[in-house]
Amino acid sequence: MSTLPKPPLDLTLRHARARTQIIEFLIQLVLILCSLVAILTTLGIVLSLAFEAFRFFEKIPIGDFIFGLEWSPQTAIRADQVGSSGAFGVIPLLTGTLLISFIAMAVATPLGLLSAVYLAEYARPKTRAVIKPLLELLAGIPTVVYGFFAALVVAPILRGTGASVGFEISSESALAAGLVMGIMLVPFVSSLSDDAINAVPQALRDASLGMGATHAETVQKVVLPAATPGIVSSLLLAMSRAIGETMIVVMAAGLAAKLSLNPLDAVTTMTVQIVTLLTGDQEFDSAKTLAAFAIALFLFILTLGLNIIALKIVDSYRKKYA
Amino acid sequence: MPDYQLTTSPSLRKRHAKEARFKWYGRIAIGLSLGFLVFMFLAIILRGAGAFSQTKIYLDVQFDEQIIDPTGARNPQDLARANTKPLLTQSLSIIFPDVTQRKDKQRLYKLISSGAVYELADQIQGHPEWIGTSRHIWVTASADVDLYMKGKIDTSLDENLRKLKDRDVVWVDTLKAEGKIKKTFNTAFFTNGDSREPEMAGILGATLGTFFSLLVCFAIAFPLGILTAVYLEEYAKKSWLTNLIEININNLAAVPSIVFGLLGLSIFLGVFHLPRSTPLVGGMVLALMTLPTIIIAARASLRSVPNTIRDAALGLGASKTQTTFHHVVPLAAPGMLTGTILGMAQALGETAPLLMIGMVAFIVDIPGSVTDVATSLPVQIFLWADSPEKGFVERTSAAIIVLLVFLVLMNLLAVFLRKKLERRW
Numbered sequence: 129m130s131t132l133p134k135p136p137l138d139l140t141l142r143h144a145r146a147r148t149q150i151i152e153f154l155i156q157l158v159l160i161l162c163s164l165v166a167i168l169t170t171l172g173i174v175l176s177l178a179f180e181a182f183r184f185f186e187k188i189p190i191g192d193f194i195f196g197l198e199w200s201p202q203t204a205i206r207a208d209q210v211g212s213s214g215a216f217g218v219i220p221l222l223t224g225t226l227l228i229s230f231i232a233m234a235v236a237t238p239l240g241l242l243s244a245v246y247l248a249e250y251a252r253p254k255t256r257a258v259i260k261p262l263l264e265l266l267a268g269i270p271t272v273v274y275g276f277f278a279a280l281v282v283a284p285i286l287r288g289t290g291a292s293v294g295f296e297i298s299s300e301s302a303l304a305a306g307l308v309m310g311i312m313l314v315p316f317v318s319s320l321s322d323d324a325i326n327a328v329p330q331a332l333r334d335a336s337l338g339m340g341a342t343h344a345e346t347v348q349k350v351v352l353p354a355a356t357p358g359i360v361s362s363l364l365l366a367m368s369r370a371i372g373e374t375m376i377v378v379m380a381a382g383l384a385a386k387l388s389l390n391p392l393d394a395v396t397t398m399t400v401q402i403v404t405l406l407t408g409d410q411e412f413d414s415a416k417t418l419a420a421f422a423i424a425l426f427l428f429i430l431t432l433g434l435n436i437i438a439l440k441i442v443d444s445y446r447k448k449y450a
Numbered sequence: 451m452p453d454y455q456l457t458t459s460p461s462l463r464k465r466h467a468k469e470a471r472f473k474w475y476g477r478i479a480i481g482l483s484l485g486f487l488v489f490m491f492l493a494i495i496l497r498g499a500g501a502f503s504q505t506k507i508y509l510d511v512q513f514d515e516q517i518i519d520p521t522g523a524r525n526p527q528d529l530a531r532a533n534t535k536p537l538l539t540q541s542l543s544i545i546f547p548d549v550t551q552r553k554d555k556q557r558l559y560k561l562i563s564s565g566a567v568y569e570l571a572d573q574i575q576g577h578p579e580w581i582g583t584s585r586h587i588w589v590t591a592s593a594d595v596d597l598y599m600k601g602k603i604d605t606s607l608d609e610n611l612r613k614l615k616d617r618d619v620v621w622v623d624t625l626k627a628e629g630k631i632k633k634t635f636n637t638a639f640f641t642n643g644d645s646r647e648p649e650m651a652g653i654l655g656a657t658l659g660t661f662f663s664l665l666v667c668f669a670i671a672f673p674l675g676i677l678t679a680v681y682l683e684e685y686a687k688k689s690w691l692t693n694l695i696e697i698n699i700n701n702l703a704a705v706p707s708i709v710f711g712l713l714g715l716s717i718f719l720g721v722f723h724l725p726r727s728t729p730l731v732g733g734m735v736l737a738l739m740t741l742p743t744i745i746i747a748a749r750a751s752l753r754s755v756p757n758t759i760r761d762a763a764l765g766l767g768a769s770k771t772q773t774t775f776h777h778v779v780p781l782a783a784p785g786m787l788t789g790t791i792l793g794m795a796q797a798l799g800e801t802a803p804l805l806m807i808g809m810v811a812f813i814v815d816i817p818g819s820v821t822d823v824a825t826s827l828p829v830q831i832f833l834w835a836d837s838p839e840k841g842f843v844e845r846t847s848a849a850i851i852v853l854l855v856f857l858v859l860m861n862l863l864a865v866f867l868r869k870k871l872e873r874r875w
Contacts, residue, residue, distance in 0.1 A: 176712065280497075
């Protein structure tokens, strides 16, 4: 054994404590840096989109973009004529996007809501345990698969049926893309609506049933109104999905911009135009490629707005019943 | 017991009927959704099943040294580039000696895939000892012959409307009668890269592209996601910063995937000049996309670890970090892993952002690392779906089947891990 005097106890402790504190601090720093990636990503998206869009608006006035009724970027290919000849009006793309999204929502809303009501109110726990994951499977299938199916199976069927009853349905109709997208959105609507319905206090149901209402009447007159905020936000989130969906429309919707609200027509969407403008080889500075960023910025703001509203509604609702 | 049906008023009966109807609406809605799912799966499986078999033609090939390797040097590189077309044409002429016209002969050779010459050259390179001998080998038939053998060409149709003419059909039928044509398992589909010829096109290149992208995605998203979740759940106090992070995570989860692609295009490619069309960039973009999914899942599983664990560790003198990383995180790991696998499954099917960063080119070569030019499985599906060649419809569906199998496997793995490892408190 050594005869050296032991250092005073509190000194080693202080040392150890200091070391631990430094390590703790460093680890926290690393953790914070990791968390900042989420913010950096958003910042990166906003900055890159805004920067390229800004350069686009230097070539094409922003008013022409937002209010323009014509979209034909192909004509603007000559460098000396950009802005004067190319038409970069986003309105036809917006109407096309909204048309397809509304068709999708027209499919997804009734299917999703009725499924949610059935699962939350009527289904036995065992049935629910089987059906719910199966429905959610619809959201897990890659959208390229839906796109392939829409273009190869649904569109020809629609065109065939249309022809037999005397309707001219384009083979790239908004209807085919919208229908298939609607099915894809069913679980987005049903899951969140299901949560909203389940969150309605049982006391409300008991009161209604106790007053002699049937189960269906209880659902329609008490549960659904109480769950409305949650349901609305689920619809908004599904709508934002529909607007941003790319592969289904790239594969099944049209390329030519057409200002039309006829679901049997071929319309194009914002996402389709981004893909067509940016795939293939183009120089990075042309108005054509920059236009894609302007559309994307528009798309980003649109979906972000819908999401923020949806999350706000959910939040306020949560507070109401918490 | 009184019969309520008799005593109920008409209005009550009406209300009960309504009740029953309402219930049926729900069943019908679920039935329609799931029916669509089944219909889609069936349509794709029926279309794609054919691609797993491939028509081959049996040829008696004479490996003439004069044609293959006139110098006799047996240099492997020269052998791989050997002109094997005469060998194939010769062999076909042996089977059909009465086809003598130049034009007819050319049609006859079209029965064999235009890629067969490369197949043969590869075989010669692997077996130089074959040179100078004569062997029976199976060579890949052309896409049209393949479709005919699978019954996908309607021969009652007018000759001018189909690519396989009446004469070709007679030839194929002759081969069939002699047992010199057969359908085998399509190994080329799993071992080849992309090709312009449907019968030569395979998914190995795309699958490896997907694999490398997911590898990069995992390497980035898993640590980042887990550490972010640990910070938000275990360390962070409520502040404007944590609030901002949470808002960002929630919003990123809902940003359209194509926007992430544009981010990759302008930042990763435009600012950092990373190599275009590579799994490296693809994986980075996918990582940013899957990050919110992983964070949300990891936070949920951290939250499910009871506070008693933390209190016990802290009470015994462990530091905050020791408590977190020695006790809480290991207990939450199964849930984190499950969430990560589900996030990766989502990334597996993602197509749009990869289009933006150029992983959409026609690439024959099979990628060997994350910096090689590549596509991915869903992008390959998109490319083939766009192809006008009829033979690609089958292959597109088959590629979708493979993609879905991968997805199912990943999901099963997640379910299995959850069942096996997760602890209920």
